[in-house]
Amino acid sequence: MIKSVFRYGQLSSTNDEALRLANSGAPHGTIVTAVRQTAGRGRQGRSFFSEEGGSYVTLLLRPQGEPADWLLTTSLAGLAVCDAAATCCGADCRIKWPNDVQLNGKKFCGILTQVFFEGAPILLVGIGCNVAQKAFPPELAEIATSLAIEGYSVSVEQFLNALIRALDRWVGSPPDREQVISDLAKRSNVLGKEISLITPQGKQEALAVGLDPATGGLIVQQGGVRRIITSGEISLRVN
Numbered sequence: 001m002i003k004s005v006f007r008y009g010q011l012s013s014t015n016d017e018a019l020r021l022a023n024s025g026a027p028h029g030t031i032v033t034a035v036r037q038t039a040g041r042g043r044q045g046r047s048f049f050s051e052e053g054g055s056y057v058t059l060l061l062r063p064q065g066e067p068a069d070w071l072l073t074t075s076l077a078g079l080a081v082c083d084a085a086a087t088c089c090g091a092d093c094r095i096k097w098p099n100d101v102q103l104n105g106k107k108f109c110g111i112l113t114q115v116f117f118e119g120a121p122i123l124l125v126g127i128g129c130n131v132a133q134k135a136f137p138p139e140l141a142e143i144a145t146s147l148a149i150e151g152y153s154v155s156v157e158q159f160l161n162a163l164i165r166a167l168d169r170w171v172g173s174p175p176d177r178e179q180v181i182s183d184l185a186k187r188s189n190v191l192g193k194e195i196s197l198i199t200p201q202g203k204q205e206a207l208a209v210g211l212d213p214a215t216g217g218l219i220v221q222q223g224g225v226r227r228i229i230t231s232g233e234i235s236l237r238v239n
Contacts, residue, residue: 001172002164003029012039014058015114015126021060022122028062029172033160040128042110049140053133053148055160059167061123067115070123071230072216074099074113075184076174077125080166081109082187085129088162089152094189097208097218097234101129102189106145125171129163131156181211194237195220197229205237 004026011017011034018032033056040050050056059077063070078095085091085103093101093108101109112126130146131154147154174180185191191210196203197220206220217230 001029002031002168003027005031005033005164008032008034010034010036010038011056013037013041013126014056015041015112015124018058018060018124018126019114019116019122022062022116022124023118026060028060030060031164031167032058032060035156037128041126042112048110048112048128049136049144050128051133053131053146053156055127055129055131055156055163057127057129057160057163057167059125059127059171061125061171063121063123067121068215070115072174072177072180073123073125073171074111075216076170076180077111077113077127077167078109079180079183079187080163080170081111081127081129083166083170084159084162085147087166088158089147089154091147091150091152093187095184095187096236097188097190098231103145103147103150105189107143108145108147127163129159131159177213181213181216184216185211190218190234190236195234196237198233198235203235208234 014032014034036052037050040048042048081101082093085093093103096102099111109129114124116122132148133146136144190208195208206222209221210219212228217228
């Protein structure tokens with residue numbers, strides 16, 4: 001699936017550059033990487049710390065079918081990140097639904113998936129992984145970590161190469177949906193735990209009980225009622 005890799009020293013955002021390339025005709029499977037980003041973004045417009053030492057990647061996809069068919073894309077990218085970390089240095093990562101990958105309970109990676117409908121759809125999967133950073137700003141120090149901080153010796157280039165291979169495997173030729181859901185459940189760090197759903201109306205307490213086989217959405221239980229959450233934000237409750 002991977003067609004070409006564009007490597008940059010500095011970009012405002014790899015997603016922005018991937019969209020520019022897409023609008024210029026770049027094919028499905030194009031990858032954009034940067035050493036650092038000056039305007040990296042996370043979900044809901046939040047800034048994403050993107051100094052040198054991380055692996056900043058966007059995978060450009062031109063998906064087929066209906067939007068419902070693409071719901072697992074972010075989860076597949078999360079599995080690719082876990083695969084890359086395990087392959088290159090033996091790190092055992094966990095996925096915090098819907099778009100974070102954690103290492104030893106702290107954020108190691110964030111994933112931002114964007115869809116653009118300008119003629120044929122364009123899907124951009126932005127992935128930021130903390131690899132060689134030795135420290136983070138005070139406001140992030142308690143919640144973020146890197147492979148280096150956790151004691152893993154691996155260069156950004158080594159991790160990036162492992163991630164590209166893993167994306168080719170997981171997103172380019174994913175296993176069947178049942179296997180994907182099984183792998184996601186094994187890698188999840190939220191199933192069976194009390195969580196807070198963050199909604200426009202405030203926080204709602206729930207128990208994460210499973211993953212929906214059709215969408216990969218989070219199945220939560222509130223009182224005696226179960227429902228499927230296909231997008232949103234959660235936090236783990238601290239007892």
